[in-house]
Amino acid sequence: MANLIVLYLYSLMIDHVGDPYGYFIVVCIGMLGTLLSVLSLNKVDEVSLKSSGVLAEIRAVFRDYNFMRLSVFYFVWNAVVVTASPFFTYHLLKNVAVPFSYIGLTSILSSLIAMIFYIVWGRMSDVCGHKVVAVLGIILASFTPPLWLFMNQTTWKYLMIVDAFMAGISWSAINLTFLTLPMEVAVSSSPTYFAMYSAFGG
Numbered sequence: 700m701a702n703l704i705v706l707y708l709y710s711l712m713i714d715h716v717g718d719p720y721g722y723f724i725v726v727c728i729g730m731l732g733t734l735l736s737v738l739s740l741n742k743v744d745e746v747s748l749k750s751s752g753v754l755a756e757i758r759a760v761f762r763d764y765n766f767m768r769l770s771v772f773y774f775v776w777n778a779v780v781v782t783a784s785p786f787f788t789y790h791l792l793k794n795v796a797v798p799f800s801y802i803g804l805t806s807i808l809s810s811l812i813a814m815i816f817y818i819v820w821g822r823m824s825d826v827c828g829h830k831v832v833a834v835l836g837i838i839l840a841s842f843t844p845p846l847w848l849f850m851n852q853t854t855w856k857y858l859m860i861v862d863a864f865m866a867g868i869s870w871s872a873i874n875l876t877f878l879t880l881p882m883e884v885a886v887s888s889s890p891t892y893f894a895m896y897s898a899f900g901g
Contacts, residue, residue, distance in 0.1 A: 702810060710803030756891035766892065769884050770899040773877065777900045787847060795855050805863040812867025813874075820872045829876045829883050836872025839865065 709728075713721035761767060791797040824832045843865050850858050885892040 707803040710799035713799045760895045774899040805859045809863040809867040813871035816871040833876035839869035
């Protein structure tokens with residue numbers, strides 16, 4: 700919910716204030732928000748956990764070959780996404796000249812659709828399994844990049860709406876199952892498993 704509100708407000712601010720002061724204001728607000736987040740997190744009491752030794756737990760993770768296969772997949776997937784994703788926004792801003800406010804609106808639309816489909820995919824995961832839903836999400840997401848080949852000054856208004864629907868549906872499946880799959884695959888609930896999984900994902 701916070702993302703829905705703040706993203707659109709930031710995009711409006713950048714559009715109306717202009718370059719470079721719009722970016723400067725957004726960065727300053729982000730820095731202030733980071734400070735406030737740290738202060739609020741300090742008030743949260745942390746439950747102490749018993750550990751059998753970090754090195755022993757890391758060795759146990761590497762010996763869990765099924766979990767390591769999942770971690771390697773997660774590494775490859777994130778490497779591809781992180782490499783490609785910045786160019787989509789660059790194309791919108793520099794080549795197509797889409798206003799920030801419109802990008803914000805379509806991002807909100809995508810988030811709203813994702814909120815609905817988190818429920819749909821969650822119920823399907825309980826029936827079919829998390830891996831099945833993850834594969835479906837990846838297949839659906841693979842249809843999004845070809846859509847951008849047709850994104851230009853005359854088509855962006857409606858193609859971005861189509862993209863918002865496709866992204867909301869597919870990425871909700873991906874984000875949900877990438878969070879739950881390690882819980883399903885790991886042979887132990889040790890935090891080291893999830894630390895290694897996150898480390899592979901970057």
